[in-house]
Amino acid sequence: MNIAFIFFFSSRLLKSKYRNSFFGIFLTILFPILASIFLSYIFSGIYKQDFDTFFLKISLGFIPWYFFTRTLIDISNSLNNNIYFIKKKINNVYNISLSYLLSGIFDFLLNFSVLIMINIFFLDNVFYINFFLFIFTSLLFFVFTYSLGLVFSFFCAMYKDFINLVVFFMQILFFLSPIIYEIKNIFLNLQIFIKLNPLTTYIEMYRACFNLSENFYFSDYLLIAIITLIIMSISLSLFKVIKKRIIFYL
Amino acid sequence: MKPVIHFQDFSFNYYLPDQNNTSLKFLLSNPFKIHKINKLNVFKKINLKLFKNEKVAFIGKNGSGKSTLIKIIDGVYKIYNGSLKLNGNIYAIYDLGLILNDNFDAKDNIRIFLSSHGYRISQIKDLEKKIINYCEFDENIKKLPISKYSSGMKNRLILSCFIFLKMKKPYSLLFDEALVYSDQHFQKKISKEIDKKIKDSKLFVMVSHNRDLLKKYCSSAVLFKSNNQLVKDKLQKILKIYDQ
Numbered sequence: 363m364n365i366a367f368i369f370f371f372s373s374r375l376l377k378s379k380y381r382n383s384f385f386g387i388f389l390t391i392l393f394p395i396l397a398s399i400f401l402s403y404i405f406s407g408i409y410k411q412d413f414d415t416f417f418l419k420i421s422l423g424f425i426p427w428y429f430f431t432r433t434l435i436d437i438s439n440s441l442n443n444n445i446y447f448i449k450k451k452i453n454n455v456y457n458i459s460l461s462y463l464l465s466g467i468f469d470f471l472l473n474f475s476v477l478i479m480i481n482i483f484f485l486d487n488v489f490y491i492n493f494f495l496f497i498f499t500s501l502l503f504f505v506f507t508y509s510l511g512l513v514f515s516f517f518c519a520m521y522k523d524f525i526n527l528v529v530f531f532m533q534i535l536f537f538l539s540p541i542i543y544e545i546k547n548i549f550l551n552l553q554i555f556i557k558l559n560p561l562t563t564y565i566e567m568y569r570a571c572f573n574l575s576e577n578f579y580f581s582d583y584l585l586i587a588i589i590t591l592i593i594m595s596i597s598l599s600l601f602k603v604i605k606k607r608i609i610f611y612l
Numbered sequence: 613m614k615p616v617i618h619f620q621d622f623s624f625n626y627y628l629p630d631q632n633n634t635s636l637k638f639l640l641s642n643p644f645k646i647h648k649i650n651k652l653n654v655f656k657k658i659n660l661k662l663f664k665n666e667k668v669a670f671i672g673k674n675g676s677g678k679s680t681l682i683k684i685i686d687g688v689y690k691i692y693n694g695s696l697k698l699n700g701n702i703y704a705i706y707d708l709g710l711i712l713n714d715n716f717d718a719k720d721n722i723r724i725f726l727s728s729h730g731y732r733i734s735q736i737k738d739l740e741k742k743i744i745n746y747c748e749f750d751e752n753i754k755k756l757p758i759s760k761y762s763s764g765m766k767n768r769l770i771l772s773c774f775i776f777l778k779m780k781k782p783y784s785l786l787f788d789e790a791l792v793y794s795d796q797h798f799q800k801k802i803s804k805e806i807d808k809k810i811k812d813s814k815l816f817v818m819v820s821h822n823r824d825l826l827k828k829y830c831s832s833a834v835l836f837k838s839n840n841q842l843v844k845d846k847l848q849k850i851l852k853i854y855d856q
Contacts, residue, residue, distance in 0.1 A: 364727060369733055370733075371724065444713070517639075521634055521635060523636045609688070
């Protein structure tokens with residue numbers, strides 16, 4: 363791991379997002395919050411729930427989904443978009459994908475900070491944050507996103523239009539994750555499919571950090587930790603096997 | 613004497629993925645089938661020894677494998693048969709597209725370049741100003757992504773980076789058409805530093821079609837023949853064979 367490389371590369375990614383475009387700042391900081399407000403207005407009426415609590419619940423689903431989608435797509439594209447550095451040194455794959463992850467984490471934490479500020483200053487929610495659980499959930503979630511992104515980046519290098527499939531599934535994932543609904547409100551048969559989605563557990567874990575989840579159990583945490591570690595081992599092993607050959611695809 | 617670079621029965625193939633197999637359609641219709649990859653043979657059982665204090669020119673027609681061999685020595689291509697032994701560190705200037713990122717400006721490229729060579733963040737911040745000043749770029753040009761630069765300007769940037777790079781001894785220096793794009797003024801400016809780097813190197817290899825440069829810097833040469841064979845001899849002798 364090259365710390366200076368990661369530092370400058372992730373700074374460069376953040377700079378390109380924030381410095382040169384007002385719209386970039388708007389999209390990154392406010393989009394998840396504004397989208398949550400918009401969805402809360404519509405669905406709190408439909409579900410007949412209190413807006414303030416419903417907004418917090420939706421935000422705690424939307425922000426992780428937004429981070430996951432954007433970072434996963436960025437990491438998936440990282441091999442194809444940075445041929446320069448990877449051809450020169452294939453181990454830069456780790457440094458570049460980590461830089462994309464760090465840039466995503468920065469946005470993610472910024473989104474959470476804005477959410478907490480809104481709750482403190484504008485909403486009537488009485489909430490507490492379990493920081494210990496938040497840190498553990500986040501660490502696991504970042505490893506999960508990174509490992510999956512690394513595997514997808516190889517496929518994107520080998521199959522040029524694989525990224526379209528990733529983008530498509532990210533859209534589908536929005537509806538397969540309990541962001542705008544709660545698991546208990548859907549049909550029992552469908553609940554199994556929703557629970558199979560790893561993002562469901564992460565969203566429930568984030569809600570549990572704010573004491574808002576009724577569906578989170580310690581066994582879920584253990585299971586997702588095992589799944590994450592398996593995906594990480596697969597992606598690192600895959601990298602070792604194909605790293606010498608991948609250069610011919612770029 | 614132990615060679616600095618030693619190729620022994622060395623074979624290298626360029627792998628070309630079948631373009632029909634690189635689409636999603638192929639993956640979905642053949643989920644368990646491995647890509648068909650075409651092999652293009654570049655070197656077949658070549659033997660080459662480059663020794664300490666040699667200044668070697670790589671000479672040959674376009675496509676004869678000179679630049680590929682430089683990239684193999686620099687570790688870009690790692691799949692080969694036979695043996696390749698390297699003694700000391702390798703510093704190479706070749707294909708600018710592989711060293712610089714077109715979307716980044718000069719400063720970001722310098723930062724990434726130096727960090728790739730193991731410099732710390734504080735050291736990089738000190739050096740980047742010196743390199744930018746050495747390049748003599750206008751204020752406006754510094755902020756542009758280098759895709760807007762001419763080949764000469766990119767070359768100026770990368771040569772400046774190399775001049776400020778503290779090379780870990782013992783090292784071999786490889787130049788692939790590294791000096792041809794620079795203007796007279798800049799060539800004159802860097803010649804002292806470049807000469808010093810070459811003098812300090814254990815081995816110097818140059819790829820160029822410019823005979824004046826080859827005669828200035830090299831004493832021996834390797835001819836890349838079309839039948840995958842390499843011939844090594846004195847520069848003048850190789851140039852005569854090449855002309856025939």
